[in-house]
Amino acid sequence: MNMKLASLALILAACASPAPGAAVSPVVARPDPVVHVHAAGEAAFFANAYLVETEHGVVAVDAPFTVSEAKRFRAELDALKKPLLAVLVTHAHPDHVNGITALVEGRPEKAPIYALPGVQRTLREIDGPKRAYWTPIYKDEYPSRTTFPDTEVKDGQTITVDGVGFTAHDVGAGESADETVWTMEKDAFVGDLVMNHVHPWLAEGRSGAWIASLAAARPVLAKATKVYPGHGAVGDASALEWQKSYLEAYRAAVAEVAKGKASLDEAQKKALETRMKAFLPGAPLEALIAMGADPVAAELSHP
Numbered sequence: 001m002n003m004k005l006a007s008l009a010l011i012l013a014a015c016a017s018p019a020p021g022a023a024v025s026p027v028v029a030r031p032d033p034v035v036h037v038h039a040a041g042e043a044a045f046f047a048n049a050y051l052v053e054t055e056h057g058v059v060a061v062d063a064p065f066t067v068s069e070a071k072r073f074r075a076e077l078d079a080l081k082k083p084l085l086a087v088l089v090t091h092a093h094p095d096h097v098n099g100i101t102a103l104v105e106g107r108p109e110k111a112p113i114y115a116l117p118g119v120q121r122t123l124r125e126i127d128g129p130k131r132a133y134w135t136p137i138y139k140d141e142y143p144s145r146t147t148f149p150d151t152e153v154k155d156g157q158t159i160t161v162d163g164v165g166f167t168a169h170d171v172g173a174g175e176s177a178d179e180t181v182w183t184m185e186k187d188a189f190v191g192d193l194v195m196n197h198v199h200p201w202l203a204e205g206r207s208g209a210w211i212a213s214l215a216a217a218r219p220v221l222a223k224a225t226k227v228y229p230g231h232g233a234v235g236d237a238s239a240l241e242w243q244k245s246y247l248e249a250y251r252a253a254v255a256e257v258a259k260g261k262a263s264l265d266e267a268q269k270k271a272l273e274t275r276m277k278a279f280l281p282g283a284p285l286e287a288l289i290a291m292g293a294d295p296v297a298a299e300l301s302h303p
């Protein structure tokens with residue numbers, strides 16, 4: 001070995017070895033988050049809530065409607081034996097918010113509950129009327145109090161929890177007054193922007209805005225490998241296209257049977273039901289078809 005090679009060998013050896021006494025910390029990749037799906041039963045409108053298990057904790061996305069379904073969701077959290085680090089709310093409907101009370105009650109840690117300003121505002125507005133409507137029907141199964149989000153998140157803001165980034169995207173009105181898509185790395189929690197192959201809630205008469213919010217979500221979900229919907233099976237970004245096709249079919253059916261009128265009579269509602277059941281045979285939440293009829297007819301008669 002000549003002198004030049006010998007000194008090169010020494011330099012390489014020096015680079016490869018830590019200085020005497022230096023601490024060596026190996027780089028260990030953190031494990032991918034694991035998403036646990038809680039799919040509620042019929043009494044809780046088949047709504048989904050999610051527990052995202054990170055290395056050291058859990059992030060909840062929404063929480064179920066009824067007291068007993070919320071207790072089951074809480075038991076699933078307890079079974080993970082990790083602290084609840086955050087709760088993310090997708091939108092302001094009770095079938096996605098009611099169970100937060102049971103989820104956080106009595107836990108030693110206090111997890112922040114995140115929502116967009118528009119979601120927080122809507123929730124404050126509708127909480128009383130929804131409670132007044134549903135409590136006589138659900139009695140003890142309707143939670144006696146609502147736990148409201150306490151931490152505002154802005155459109156485009158990322159919160160990092162246990163090393164995992166969650167970004168809120170405000171995609172506007174749709175199934176509710178304000179829809180959030182929460183992205184987590186390549187996955188997305190889309191709330192009721194997608195009610196995947198179930199009959200959707202159109203009673204707020206915003207089918208046109210809903211189609212626009214699906215378009216707003218498209219670039220956000222362009223690289224999404226998994227899309228976690230508010231109801232129905234976990235899918236991919238094609239679920240947005242399916243949801244749009246349902247809404248377009250529903251609007252076309254209402255337009256045809258209502259003939260420009262702002263409301264439908266019982267026979268027309270039956271005709272609408274027949275059309276939409278044919279579009280989506282055997283799907284859950286058939287009762288919602290007729291509930292959306294007049295609001296969407298009114299929407300179409302005053303575009």
Ligand SMILES: [Zn+2]
Pocket residue numbers: 045047093095096192230231
């Ligand atoms: Zn829902």
